[in-house]
Amino acid sequence: MQFSNLLWEIDADNVLTITINRADKLNALNSATMQDISAAFDAAKSIDGLKGIILTGAGEKAFVAGADISEFQSLDVLQAKALAQRGHDTFFAIERMPIPVVAVVNGFALGGGCELSMACHLRIATPNAKFGQPEVNLGIIAGYGGTQRLIQYIGKTKALELHLTADMIDAQTALQLGLLNYVEADKNAALEKAKSIILKISTKGPIAVAKVIECTNAYFKEDVDGFAYEVNAFGDIFNTEDVKEGVAAFLEKRKPEFKRK
Numbered sequence: 001m002q003f004s005n006l007l008w009e010i011d012a013d014n015v016l017t018i019t020i021n022r023a024d025k026l027n028a029l030n031s032a033t034m035q036d037i038s039a040a041f042d043a044a045k046s047i048d049g050l051k052g053i054i055l056t057g058a059g060e061k062a063f064v065a066g067a068d069i070s071e072f073q074s075l076d077v078l079q080a081k082a083l084a085q086r087g088h089d090t091f092f093a094i095e096r097m098p099i100p101v102v103a104v105v106n107g108f109a110l111g112g113g114c115e116l117s118m119a120c121h122l123r124i125a126t127p128n129a130k131f132g133q134p135e136v137n138l139g140i141i142a143g144y145g146g147t148q149r150l151i152q153y154i155g156k157t158k159a160l161e162l163h164l165t166a167d168m169i170d171a172q173t174a175l176q177l178g179l180l181n182y183v184e185a186d187k188n189a190a191l192e193k194a195k196s197i198i199l200k201i202s203t204k205g206p207i208a209v210a211k212v213i214e215c216t217n218a219y220f221k222e223d224v225d226g227f228a229y230e231v232n233a234f235g236d237i238f239n240t241e242d243v244k245e246g247v248a249a250f251l252e253k254r255k256p257e258f259k260r261k
């Protein structure tokens with residue numbers, strides 16, 4: 001696949017790495033890049049056998065330093081709402097992917113960058129990573145889900161502090177607060193860790209993995225009873241061949257061969 005602002009690479013193990021590729025602008029998310037991200041995840045959904053997706057930023061300095069501020073200059077109210085809505089749609093599509101999406105955060109993850117990392121299922125950072133929601137510095141607020149997702153990960157106390165002060169936190173602090181799964185020594189180690197987690201998940205029942213993601217997302221939907229959602233999801237799984245294979249393999253003391261059926 002070819003994109004103007006993304007690199008797309010599927011390796012021999014069927015793991016896709018998407019790299020946001022505007023290093024000279026610290027990978028800031030302009031409209032073209034947001035369109036690319038949306039198209040890339042859409043395309044990834046229909047790739048048979050894809051085990052997972054790693055999302056990272058080009059260069060050593062930034063994952064993503066935010067939405068592209070230069071595009072804010074001429075926005076009116078309706079255009080600003082449309083921009084935020086498109087961002088929400090794209091980030092929800094990432095959050096709802098049925099295979100694991102892991103952000104490898106190598107440097108600044110600010111504003112839309114922090115929000116993009118939070119739309120991924122897991123986050124692994126390098127020691128130079130810095131997270132923040134600095135929008136109030138510009139007199140604006142987070143518009144790609146940041147006011148909602150940061151609370152989900154780190155709670156209201158620290159989320160409000162970060163949004164209100166625009167302070168950045170380093171990787172170790174983000175790890176302690178629960179925003180990160182791991183901090184690795186450098187970008188290569190972080191990419192390797194992301195891949196090893198994806199490969200581990202790929203040995204599990206793929207329909208079950210998708211259902212775990214769905215049920216977890218259901219917890220955060222106001223109009224959905226997550227417990228009821230789980231009851232249904234649990235039941236639906238019993239209509240699959242994979243559940244028979246998983247249970248039989250356990251009883252026969254062998255490794256399961258799941259077929260995503």
Ligand code: COA
Nearest residue numbers: 024025026028065066067068069070108110111112134135
């Ligand atoms: N939107 C557009 N361009 C951005 C950007 C953004 N969010 N973040 C960085 N850039 C651009 C800079 O304008 C600069 O471009 P130039 O070389 O053409 O002037 C280039 O990326 C490098 O950034 P620079 O500011 O020179 O790097 P730095 O190391 O001095 O500072 C940051 C790094 C991240 C602290 C700083 O770039 C910054 O504060 N960026 C904005 C962060 C932000 O507010 N994000 C939320 C946006 S809603």
